[in-house]
Amino acid sequence: MQGRAWQSLPVQAIEALSFVPFTAILVRMTGCLTIDDVARLSREPIEGLRRTAAELDPGDADSSRIFAKEVARVETALKQTYKAAALMARRTDTLEEEAEVWRRMQEFAGAVVDVLKQLTEVFPNCGTPELYNLALDYRLAADKRLANISESLQCQNLPTPEGLFPRMT
Amino acid sequence: MFDRFQYADDPNSPSCKEAKIQFNRLVNQLFDDCVRPYYQSLTLVQFRGQVISECKRYLNRERKTPPSV
Numbered sequence: 001m002q003g004r005a006w007q008s009l010p011v012q013a014i015e016a017l018s019f020v021p022f023t024a025i026l027v028r029m030t031g032c033l034t035i036d037d038v039a040r041l042s043r044e045p046i047e048g049l050r051r052t053a054a055e056l057d058p059g060d061a062d063s064s065r066i067f068a069k070e071v072a073r074v075e076t077a078l079k080q081t082y083k084a085a086a087l088m089a090r091r092t093d094t095l096e097e098e099a100e101v102w103r104r105m106q107e108f109a110g111a112v113v114d115v116l117k118q119l120t121e122v123f124p125n126c127g128t129p130e131l132y133n134l135a136l137d138y139r140l141a142a143d144k145r146l147a148n149i150s151e152s153l154q155c156q157n158l159p160t161p162e163g164l165f166p167r168m169t
Numbered sequence: 170m171f172d173r174f175q176y177a178d179d180p181n182s183p184s185c186k187e188a189k190i191q192f193n194r195l196v197n198q199l200f201d202d203c204v205r206p207y208y209q210s211l212t213l214v215q216f217r218g219q220v221i222s223e224c225k226r227y228l229n230r231e232r233k234t235p236p237s238v
Contacts, residue, residue: 154218
């Protein structure tokens, strides 16, 4: 009953009611949403930012306001995508699958970094440098998590000394 | 601890950073106390990799275990 009721609500309402990001609900509900899907959906605001930047005059106050809104959209997309990636990584069955999730997240954050690299100079007062730094942080975070998993994958074929780890039944 | 930093919603949050420090500290301590003296062929990096693998296995098992009534 409850599930049926919220399916007809707008995204903002669901988020406000549950305090859970919509992407998190999607992952939980479908179980078949992939990191590729999330990254693809999240690319739209990045493209929007690029398009908007090309159309605006950086010296104009109204342009700066419009651009700042686009920056905020990309920030939301970046944070939501990272949260979804963390959820998906947590739910993968194998280290290989988890590595793939972090690799995709790394690529996505890298794409945000690439777009913002040029725009931080063109629109320096619209939250652009802050978002650029955040994207760098998120790329590094995905990088480190991928490194953890890669390290573990390399050790998978090493013989574990008998009795070192408790046997899980 | 592994769960709290590897899968944290916000990688910049203090709880995530703290969990990571604690995890690394514990792995180093376990290596010094329980591994190095007895299993000299195993390096810290290899041990850490195996610990992560065990953590993943444990979390998967927890995730798939139906909640008890």
